[in-house]
Amino acid sequence: METVLSIKNISKRYGKIQAVNGLSLDVKKGQVFGILGPNGSGKTTTLSVILDLIRANSGSFQWFGHDPDKESRKRIGSVIESPNFFPYLSPVINLKIVADIKDLGYEDIDRVLMLTGLFERRNTRFKTFSFGMKQRLAVASALLGNPDVLILDEPTNGLDPQGIAHIRELILQIAGEGTTIIIASHLLDEIQKICSHVAVLNKGKKLFDGKVSEVLAISDSFELSATNIELLISTIKFHPAYLSLTPGAESIQVFFKDTVHPEELNRFFYQNGVILTHLSERKRSLEQHFLELLDNNK
Amino acid sequence: MIKLLKIEFKKILTYKIFWTLTGLYFVFLSLGLLMAEFMINNIVDNMNKHLPIPIPHVTIYFFPWVWQNIAFFATIRYVLIFPAIVIIILITNEFTFKTIRQNVINGMSKAEIISSKLLLIMLISLIMTVLLTIGTFIIGVAHTSDLTFSMVAEKSAFIIGFFITMLTFQVFALFFGFILRNTGLSIALFTLYVFIVEPILYHFLKSPIVFKNNISPYLPVNSVLSVTEYPSIQVLKNIMGLNLQDSISVSACLIPLGYAALMIGIVYCVLVKKDL
Numbered sequence: 001m002e003t004v005l006s007i008k009n010i011s012k013r014y015g016k017i018q019a020v021n022g023l024s025l026d027v028k029k030g031q032v033f034g035i036l037g038p039n040g041s042g043k044t045t046t047l048s049v050i051l052d053l054i055r056a057n058s059g060s061f062q063w064f065g066h067d068p069d070k071e072s073r074k075r076i077g078s079v080i081e082s083p084n085f086f087p088y089l090s091p092v093i094n095l096k097i098v099a100d101i102k103d104l105g106y107e108d109i110d111r112v113l114m115l116t117g118l119f120e121r122r123n124t125r126f127k128t129f130s131f132g133m134k135q136r137l138a139v140a141s142a143l144l145g146n147p148d149v150l151i152l153d154e155p156t157n158g159l160d161p162q163g164i165a166h167i168r169e170l171i172l173q174i175a176g177e178g179t180t181i182i183i184a185s186h187l188l189d190e191i192q193k194i195c196s197h198v199a200v201l202n203k204g205k206k207l208f209d210g211k212v213s214e215v216l217a218i219s220d221s222f223e224l225s226a227t228n229i230e231l232l233i234s235t236i237k238f239h240p241a242y243l244s245l246t247p248g249a250e251s252i253q254v255f256f257k258d259t260v261h262p263e264e265l266n267r268f269f270y271q272n273g274v275i276l277t278h279l280s281e282r283k284r285s286l287e288q289h290f291l292e293l294l295d296n297n298k
Numbered sequence: 299m300i301k302l303l304k305i306e307f308k309k310i311l312t313y314k315i316f317w318t319l320t321g322l323y324f325v326f327l328s329l330g331l332l333m334a335e336f337m338i339n340n341i342v343d344n345m346n347k348h349l350p351i352p353i354p355h356v357t358i359y360f361f362p363w364v365w366q367n368i369a370f371f372a373t374i375r376y377v378l379i380f381p382a383i384v385i386i387i388l389i390t391n392e393f394t395f396k397t398i399r400q401n402v403i404n405g406m407s408k409a410e411i412i413s414s415k416l417l418l419i420m421l422i423s424l425i426m427t428v429l430l431t432i433g434t435f436i437i438g439v440a441h442t443s444d445l446t447f448s449m450v451a452e453k454s455a456f457i458i459g460f461f462i463t464m465l466t467f468q469v470f471a472l473f474f475g476f477i478l479r480n481t482g483l484s485i486a487l488f489t490l491y492v493f494i495v496e497p498i499l500y501h502f503l504k505s506p507i508v509f510k511n512n513i514s515p516y517l518p519v520n521s522v523l524s525v526t527e528y529p530s531i532q533v534l535k536n537i538m539g540l541n542l543q544d545s546i547s548v549s550a551c552l553i554p555l556g557y558a559a560l561m562i563g564i565v566y567c568v569l570v571k572k573d574l
Contacts, residue, residue: 054574074405080403096308102404
């Protein structure tokens, strides 16, 4: 498969802080590639390097198989950090400037404004927009002219639930058309829902990369309760995927080695004569997940 | 080139601050021109009180001298500061709004970013030169009797001097904007340098104790303002025996152009090296 982006051993230091530390990555055509990491893990710095905003101290990268130049950037649509537009200009004029730079015509502007739900507001000045609308205009600008690659840095940051759902749907739709997408996010949930591949960063270093289904294939925990807690505890230890449990006053929290479906779990207890009074799946925070990933890798 | 100008044009077309400050330049210039003749004649009147034979009233708006006089008044630092501030705002805006980052992301090179601002400066200077030429021509025709073509043509080279002054002074402003990146700071330091730092430096360097040869005329802002250094007031010249500038000299134009080239070079190097 054709390699769209190839990063080789990139490092970037800000004074004492090593923002990116010997990072190497390959993104292939058609992948939806997630860069996952907590705040300050070097996601935005990495994206800024590959978009020529900042110079890496060492290492190199290639777009579309050759060294980067402004022509390769014209084939990429990006949303980095905050939406950057002229506040006193309307979305249409702002997008016309983007189209001019990318050597595109203006005929695509209405389409991207409609896709992001901003068409009605196309002639109001950018500074009157809410943050969510600004973010959506940034996405619209990235979509202009159907770029070969889409780079999104925290694309749903600051959006309301409806906006988040809308943007995710849009990303999946674009991915379905075969566009290569690179998404940086600190939201595990977001990466799991959208991406096909993922690289996990921490403190500027890559911990893992690979298919999302493989890298993130550790099930979340369950909170369980039954009238007879003693029986519940003794039974759960016979579950083939059982890892550990944390007892509580009213309920217990159980961790599993593999993905466990709630339905399957419920059936397991029923077949063993335990009737659950409570069963809920618990999403772990990214920090917890990280610790686990780190532990597993020791 | 056309593409870059098209982009810049979109940024200024509906930008109120741009039109206000550019308008203010012409307002202050017109006020200055209206007052200049009046003020000079005020001095003449005062002098006449002590003279046996009174000096006749001065007019400065007739051909061919009108070219030099209006070019002089249109390039004193008090009016030149307006287009310079416009340029500083347009450049530092790109940093404030982070649109410079977005432009690079979207496929502009750093050389193109500087070129687009330089092209804008050239266009603004050119349009101002055309407007000034038309205005001066009308004023000149209204004040000159027995008009001949050679009278109109004679000192018209001062218009080129105006263009060079306008252009290089705005390049100085561009330098401050790109290096400091912050609107308030750039305007403050540029104004401070033009009105206070360099005039002090000028007098300091003029003293023979500091340097054997006087290098003060080569200071950047002074070199720009020296292109159209003095107005031409014939009567005062004859009576007071002042040896004032009579024409635009090529060497006086080359010094500010050299400074401008140097500043553009520095801005390019800094922009390429520094992160956005």
